[in-house]
Amino acid sequence: QVQLVESGGGLVQAGGSLSVSCVASGRTFSNNVMGWFRQAPGREREFVAGISKSGGNTAYADSVKGRFTISRDNAKNTVYLQMNSLKPEDTAVYYCAARLSILSRVVTERKEYGYWGQGTQVTVSS
Numbered sequence: 001q002v003q004l005v006e007s008g009g010g011l012v013q014a015g016g017s018l019s020v021s022c023v024a025s026g027r028t029f030s031n032n033v034m035g036w037f038r039q040a041p042g043r044e045r046e047f048v049a050g051i052s053k054s055g056g057n058t059a060y061a062d063s064v065k066g067r068f069t070i071s072r073d074n075a076k077n078t079v080y081l082q083m084n085s086l087k088p089e090d091t092a093v094y095y096c097a098a099r100l101s102i103l104s105r106v107v108t109e110r111k112e113y114g115y116w117g118q119g120t121q122v123t124v125s126s
């Protein structure tokens with residue numbers, strides 16, 4: 001089992017920045033590929049960013065590429081999402097997810113992640 005707890009969401013104006021964090025407990029954090037997803041009202045949960053076990057490889061949705069940065073600190077069991085140049089369309093609940101796998105490949109499919117946090121709200125005002 002992996003328990004995930006997100007923090008750091010909030011309200012920010014368009015063009016601003018926000019960072020969200022996710023602390024993991026349970027199984028060894030470094031054995032998990034980590035991802036961030038988001039879900040806006042009335043929409044499906046979508047992939048935002050992912051990072052390999054060592055942090056050496058990352059992937060981003062086209063909509064956030066160049067604005068968001070995912071990183072991880074395996075010593076602190078924490079994954080981060082730095083969000084810059086925020087837009088109103090970034091408003092959503094952001095979820096941290098973990099994929100326990102022998103592979104380190106970053107995956108974008110929601111079904112590949114077996115553990116989820118409770119989510120943190122990010123609201124971007126225009």
